[in-house]
Amino acid sequence: MSDLRKLWRLQMLEEQQEKIDKGADPGPVQQLKESKKQIEAAQNNLRELKDRYQRAREQTGTLERRAQELRDSCSMISTKIYDGSLQTKEIKNYQQKLQKLQEELNLLEDRELELMQVKEDIKQEWEDKKQRLDSMAEEFKELHNVYLQDKEETKTRAQGLAREIEVLLQEIGEDPLNKYRQLKTRYRNPVGRITRDTCSGCHLGIPFEKIKQLKYQDDIVLCNHCGRMLFWDPQ
Numbered sequence: 001m002s003d004l005r006k007l008w009r010l011q012m013l014e015e016q017q018e019k020i021d022k023g024a025d026p027g028p029v030q031q032l033k034e035s036k037k038q039i040e041a042a043q044n045n046l047r048e049l050k051d052r053y054q055r056a057r058e059q060t061g062t063l064e065r066r067a068q069e070l071r072d073s074c075s076m077i078s079t080k081i082y083d084g085s086l087q088t089k090e091i092k093n094y095q096q097k098l099q100k101l102q103e104e105l106n107l108l109e110d111r112e113l114e115l116m117q118v119k120e121d122i123k124q125e126w127e128d129k130k131q132r133l134d135s136m137a138e139e140f141k142e143l144h145n146v147y148l149q150d151k152e153e154t155k156t157r158a159q160g161l162a163r164e165i166e167v168l169l170q171e172i173g174e175d176p177l178n179k180y181r182q183l184k185t186r187y188r189n190p191v192g193r194i195t196r197d198t199c200s201g202c203h204l205g206i207p208f209e210k211i212k213q214l215k216y217q218d219d220i221v222l223c224n225h226c227g228r229m230l231f232w233d234p235q
Ligand SMILES: [Zn+2]
Pocket: 192, 199, 200, 201, 202, 203, 204, 223, 224, 225, 226, 227, 228
């Protein structure tokens, strides 16, 4: 392989390396971050629902205790009314008291039923949201795996490129390599390949003289327009 062919190859490898160094596509990382944020929000939401459920349960407990007290009072008063120890006037008072207690008990029981519905609704909402969270977590895991795999592949590719570049650098003559490095400060692609008599760097025509020079001499030939090193591939 001629030095120019090796430099052409080096240029290609270095371009690939630059692309890798510029950093991976930020898309997947952005997507992962977004997904993680959504998962955290869903987790917070589930915690809130759990707290709300817990509060409703505590309220139910308080109501149940109060209802039990009322029932006990009612049955005590009923016993007293019917045990024959009271005067008619007293019975009337107790009956009024009993009615009040029963009204309060009715209200409490209504409230208990409402709370039951509230708890049922919260439970349903929790289950729906939990299911959604689970599928979000599953999706995140898949995305993350793909991301890690891509990262690993890029690393392997970068290592391969570095190894091949290392070998080329050992093989290319000092002068062409120096010229290449010098031109590299001006051009990202210091080697111009000749295709249909034009330089691939500047796309301008190369005179016949230069092509003849390339065909029959080993010297470095530069493009007369842009100054890139010319690589002529007769194949
Ligand atoms: Zn040129």
